Each structure stands twice: as C-alpha cells, then as structure tokens.
Amino acid sequence: MRRKAAVTSLLIFALSIISTTFVLLALTSKRWSVQKYYLNKEGDLGFGAGWADPICHANKSPFYRCEPPVLTILNDVASCNVPNCQFYQPYGRNKTSCRLAAETKDAEPNSVTNAGEQECQDVHYTGNLQIAASVFITLGLILLIPLTLANFLLGVERPKHTTPNPAAATISTEEAGTEPKAASQTTGPLNGHRSPVSKKFSPWTPHLVFVLLAFLYLGAILQILAQFLGVISMTIIATPTQDQAIQSNIDNLGATPWIIDKALSTYATIAWTSALACAGLVGLVYRTPRFTKLI
Structure with a gap:
C-alpha cells in the first residue's frame, strides 16, 4: 500500500512540474500565432498555389509584436526582414504589445503600429489571464513540495x-x-x-490540500480562458492583416492570415490538462477538510 502511495505521490508531483513548465513556456513564448510571407514568382497560379516555402515570418503573442516585413530585391535576389520585433510590458500606456491610435498618435487609417479597441482589449485580457494562470499553477507546485516530502518521510x-x-x-x-x-x-x-500515515500529518494538512486544489483548478480554468481569448486576439482579429502586411510590396509579396502556433496550441493545452489531472489525483489521494453543511 505504501508503495502505491509513493508512486501516486510521484505521479502527482510530476504532473505539477509538467503543468508549471508549460504554463511558463506559454507565458514567455512568442509563438502564439504566426503570419508567413511568400515571394510571388512569375507564372504562379495565384491564391497561394505557388507558395511552398516562406521567405520570412512574423510571430505574435500578448507580449510580443513585430512590424510588417520589408522586402529587398537586389540583382534578382530577394531578401525579407521583419523589423522591430520585441517583447513589451504587460501594462503601461503606450508600452504594451497592442496600442491604440490615441496612444501612438498615428492618424494613418492603415497604420500597422495601431490596433483597434476590440483587439487591444482581448490582447490585454489574454495576457492578464496568462499571468494569473502561471501564478496559481506555480503556487500549486510550491504547496506540493512539502506534501510530497512528508508523504515519503512518514511513509518509510x-x-x-x-x-x-x-x-x-x-x-x-x-x-x-x-x-x-x-x-x-x-x-x-x-x-x-x-x-x-494520515494520523501522522498535521491537522492543518487537509486545509493545505484544499488550498492546493483551489490553486490548481483556478490555474487550469484561467489557462483555458487565456487560450480561448488568445485564439480570438492572436488570429481572428489580429493585426496587421494580410493586406496591411504587404501594402508596400503588394506585387512581390504574399501573406497568410495569422494562424495558431505552438504556444497557443501545445503549451497552453498541456498546461491546463496536466493541472486538471494533478488536481484530480490530489483529491483522490490526500484528505480534504470536512466542512459543516449549512443546509
């Protein structure tokens, strides 16, 4: 029985480490979405039929943004550069990765440095939810460390x-x-x-387990919400659009829409699924407090 408990504790701890790792990867990664740029060649059928390998690409995240590509053709050799890619702060006027025209003071209707109010609202919500999910899931891992150590030390x-x-x-x-x-x-x-072994734990251990479950479930829910809003803000309404991205190279360059990349599809999904699995096993293995029912 003790061997099963030890293996289960290790599995719970491993799931928590996996969840924390991937939620932090999603937080710090720039690969939430990607827009690929292709060189239009003579004789192409159009509609992307001749797009095999992108000449360059731009990434986007709630904290990362690039300007549209710059295409240079010299001696029939084309080169593409995506300028001014950088990470931005999650807060502050004219400092975040999504800024309004009122902040940038850019009155150009097709300005690629500006974004609409809807996009900026969703981007800011996505970033804040991702930060909150990272905090709660990381706190869950911190609380699991003493529980796992105590389970092993008292078990042997x-x-x-x-x-x-x-x-x-x-x-x-x-x-x-x-x-x-x-x-x-x-x-x-x-x-x-x-x-x-349960009699050897502190009487406060069930309350600690309850807090741990709250952190894990909250972190998983917040990560799901961040992923949902990320799909909207990073792909569906993301700027620059295809036309904005190639407006200065419309004859030689083609662009795809913003599509989901690794951080939004893989990192975020692994983070919340492993957090939910960890919380489920914690609820099955560890004791939780028995609260008095009011009704």
Whole structure:
C-alpha cells in the first residue's frame, strides 16, 4: 500500500512540474500565432498555389509584436526582414504589445503600429489571464513540495514498538509466578504494523490540500480562458492583416492570415490538462477538510 502511495505521490508531483513548465513556456513564448510571407514568382497560379516555402515570418503573442516585413530585391535576389520585433510590458500606456491610435498618435487609417479597441482589449485580457494562470499553477507546485516530502518521510518511518507474542508472554509470566498482563496495556501498533500515515500529518494538512486544489483548478480554468481569448486576439482579429502586411510590396509579396502556433496550441493545452489531472489525483489521494453543511 505504501508503495502505491509513493508512486501516486510521484505521479502527482510530476504532473505539477509538467503543468508549471508549460504554463511558463506559454507565458514567455512568442509563438502564439504566426503570419508567413511568400515571394510571388512569375507564372504562379495565384491564391497561394505557388507558395511552398516562406521567405520570412512574423510571430505574435500578448507580449510580443513585430512590424510588417520589408522586402529587398537586389540583382534578382530577394531578401525579407521583419523589423522591430520585441517583447513589451504587460501594462503601461503606450508600452504594451497592442496600442491604440490615441496612444501612438498615428492618424494613418492603415497604420500597422495601431490596433483597434476590440483587439487591444482581448490582447490585454489574454495576457492578464496568462499571468494569473502561471501564478496559481506555480503556487500549486510550491504547496506540493512539502506534501510530497512528508508523504515519503512518514511513509518509510519504522515502528518503534511491537507487541510481544501473547503465548510467550503467558509462559514467561507463569514461570515468574505472576499474572499475565492484558494485551490492551501494551504500547505500539498490533503485530508490528505501522500506524496510519494520515494520523501522522498535521491537522492543518487537509486545509493545505484544499488550498492546493483551489490553486490548481483556478490555474487550469484561467489557462483555458487565456487560450480561448488568445485564439480570438492572436488570429481572428489580429493585426496587421494580410493586406496591411504587404501594402508596400503588394506585387512581390504574399501573406497568410495569422494562424495558431505552438504556444497557443501545445503549451497552453498541456498546461491546463496536466493541472486538471494533478488536481484530480490530489483529491483522490490526500484528505480534504470536512466542512459543516449549512443546509
């Protein structure tokens, strides 16, 4: 039984590490979405039929943004550069990755440095939700460390007292001319068995487990919401659009829409699925407090 508990504790701890790793990868990665740029060649059928390998690409995240590509053709050799790619702060006027025209003071209708109010609202919500998810899931890992250590240390503890054989005790007492003592007066667990490990934990442990479950479930829910809003803000309404991206190279360059990249599809999904799996196992293995029902 103790071996099963140890293996389960290790599995829970591993799931928490996986969830924390991928939620932080999603937070710091620039690969939430990608827009690919292709060189239009003579004789292409159009509609992207001749687009095999992109000449360059731009990434986008709630904290990362690039300007549209710059195409340079010299001696029939084309080169593409995506300028001014940088990480931005998650807060502050004219400092975030999504800025309004009122902040940039750019009145150009097709300005690629500006974004609409809807996009900026969704980008800011996505970034804040991702930060909150990272905080709660990381706190869950921190709370799991003492629980896992205590489970292992108390699980391997040896019993200090054992009950002697009743038959041998009767014989020895008869030889000594005294009456045998009742078995109830002996100390320690019967037959050398270990006492339940749950009785060795602090009485505050169930409350700690309850807080741990709250952190894991909140982190998973916030990560799902960040992923949902990320799909909207990073792909559906993301700027620059295809036309904005190639407006200065419309004859030689083609662009795809913004599509989902690794951080938004893989990192975020692994983060919330492993957090939910970890929380489910914690609820099955560890004791939780029994609250008095009001009704």
